[in-house]
Amino acid sequence: MELKALDETLLAAHAAQDKSMLVSLYHQAGDHMLDLGNIDAACFYLTHAYIFALDTNDPSAGAIHRILASHGREE
């Protein structure tokens, strides 16, 4: 997905408070940044994915946590 399109989808998901959508969109954005080698931006997005995953008890929380922890961003 184009970043601009992603942005718009994200805003829509925020507006709708669709948290599982937010987990997956932020996760995608994070992975995209990881592919580009931009660790800071990736961890920014992944943090959002992680927080919404914690919020909703989403099963992806563990996997996202591992990525953040491996970059020294989480305990």
Next chain:
Amino acid sequence: MPDDQFPEDMPGQMIPQSSDLSGVLQPVETARGLPNAHYTDPDIYDEERKSVMFANWAGIGFAFDTPNAGDAMPVEFMGMPLLVVRDGDGGLGVFQNTCRHRGMILVEQKTNVRGTIRCPYHSWCYGLKGELRSTPHVGGPGQNLHENIKRNELGLTEIRSYVWRDIIYVNIDGTAAPFPDYAAGAMARMKDHDKPLYHGDGFSFEVKCNWKLAVENYCESYHLPWIHPGLNSYSRLEDHYHVKNDGAFAGQGTKVFQGMQGDNGEVFPDFNGLPEFWDKGAEYPVVFPNVMLGFQRDHFFTVLVLPQGPEKSIERVEIFYGFDPAERPDLDDLRAKNTAQWKSVLKEDLFVVEGMQRGRHAVHFDGGKFSPVMDNPTYDFHHWVAKQVEKGRTFGG
């Protein structure tokens, strides 16, 4: 601004006075009731909030309000934001309902938390036992750690709580004796009634009086023949007695309780295995400061008096049975009848507690006089409140 607008030198300026409690601390024969200011003055209301309510074990709600793992219910008690949370192991915790970061209110309405309690401000996340689980971007964008943000020191502030008879008691300032010691008299006296309780029905109403007047009126049986003439048919004044004060506990009992009967002769099953005393006995004590209880062989109720300011309170009434109402739909009508009866009895008291409240604005009222025979539990309560306030004035900071 001219000098005379600064209040320091203003003549006749109101300096908050602490009330004179010496009359209340006399023996019942010569004692006076609490001075008017304890019912009308916002400063004394705040003082009692601290010395009477927060320094002891106050009832704030019920365990059945949050039955399922993840249930979280905000409760504001005398302006103190609390959060009741049912954790994954079935335990109940009471926390201050504020984030450890910037003090934002965490939960606005009763909800079921699926994962973590996420602060609506900067999204710090807390587990159901209050532990701080994540602090997003706290060390900069995408960095959720910082050496100065020690998660193990920043869990939700837990408030001491204890559940007895499904009532959630809290000791907000953390200084009271452990609840089983604090309420030892009540727990020992009511041991017979340690039975499984099933919640039936409840209702709440607002009353325009200081919280103490509701308690004082509940404590005594003196008013029964005048205010509740309907109770007379089965409960005459001479059949009532005082439940002896034991620390933070006093009230009244009756020896002629009769269970309720429906139109077709149906009755509630009694609590299992009660001693014979309860065949006709019923007791109506108060665990000070604000939990009024009613023990009968076939149902139990409690009234929480929830102060809403010096001259306003909410009474929350909940009625429990020894059987599961869901399994006895045949008793639904009888339950409704029982609820209606208590509602009408409690509402009969409204005009007296509200009338006494208005009476507290009479500048020459001196706290009143106790009948050394009939008013003992009410006196016990006044005396206890005065002691708490005095303790706060002596040791409170």
